[in-house]
Amino acid sequence: MRSKYPRINRIRRGFAHNFRRILERFGVRRIESGAAALFREADSAALTLGLPATQALIRVQNSLAMKLKNTGMQGTALHGSCAGASPTFLCDSGLGGLARWIRAAGYDAEWKMGFDDDELIERAASENMILLTTDSFLPDRRVFKDGRNIIAWVPPTVGVPEQLSMVFAEFKLALLNSRCMYCGGRLEFTAKELVQDRIPPRTARWLDEYYVCARCGKLFWHGTHWSRIRLRLREIHENISPAD
Numbered sequence: 652m653r654s655k656y657p658r659i660n661r662i663r664r665g666f667a668h669n670f671r672r673i674l675e676r677f678g679v680r681r682i683e684s685g686a687a688a689l690f691r692e693a694d695s696a697a698l699t700l701g702l703p704a705t706q707a708l709i710r711v712q713n714s715l716a717m718k719l720k721n722t723g724m725q726g727t728a729l730h731g732s733c734a735g736a737s738p739t740f741l742c743d744s745g746l747g748g749l750a751r752w753i754r755a756a757g758y759d760a761e762w763k764m765g766f767d768d769d770e771l772i773e774r775a776a777s778e779n780m781i782l783l784t785t786d787s788f789l790p791d792r793r794v795f796k797d798g799r800n801i802i803a804w805v806p807p808t809v810g811v812p813e814q815l816s817m818v819f820a821e822f823k824l825a826l827l828n829s830r831c832m833y834c835g836g837r838l839e840f841t842a843k844e845l846v847q848d849r850i851p852p853r854t855a856r857w858l859d860e861y862y863v864c865a866r867c868g869k870l871f872w873h874g875t876h877w878s879r880i881r882l883r884l885r886e887i888h889e890n891i892s893p894a895d
């Protein structure tokens with residue numbers, strides 16, 4: 652039977668996946684009743700704080716993920732190749748904006764239009780990338796069942812800052828030096844005279860530090876656009892990181 656509220660159901664389905672995955676990492680045994688309690692908590696937060704349902708669910712999920720951090724259990728959260736190294740992400744076609752912001756936060760994230768589901772799964776598994784998807788059915792695939800391959804669902808109906816807050820909270824990402832927002836490559840300091848002909852004359856007059864992407868060669872500098880992005884990243888990060 653088709654639901655009258657397909658979109659809301661897809662959203663709740665996505666959160667149900669996330670709640671179960673995070674509860675499993677807590678070692679909770681009664682996953683289903685735990686997830687039901689989290690939905691009740693979100694419904695209640697939506698009512699008392701006047702939040703839209705999705706925002707309330709994000710708040711509950713992030714708070715749950717942050718508790719995981721406080722128990723010191725996050726080491727078990729990521730599969731072998733990610734432990735101790737920076738996680739890398741593969742974003743599905745709906746998450747190009749999120750990929751750019753993950754790179755700005757200092758993590759490698761791949762995004763390409765046109766990957767189908769099987770290609771996404773194959774690519775993430777072969778490169779040990781965390782798959783980020785807006786498709787609430789994809790986490791049902793068997794390849795994600797034993798926890799060796801990680802998939803996290805993000806709601807397509809919210810802005811990039813909210814999506815990014817979920818990635819920050821669940822994967823315990825500290826803010827690192829930005830990577831290339833276009834491809835995820837590392838930015839390497841370069842002597843100004845080597846790139847002089849690529850710098851807009853007005854910028855060259857007041858700025859001496861320039862960086863080149865080690866992967867795609869694009870030129871970067873810490874101008875006002877960069878400052879705005881870093882400020883926004885810090886705001887998003889602080890919002891999910893309690894001061895204690």
Ligand SMILES: [Zn+2]
Pocket residue numbers: 831832833834835836864865866867868869
């Ligand atoms: Zn690049």
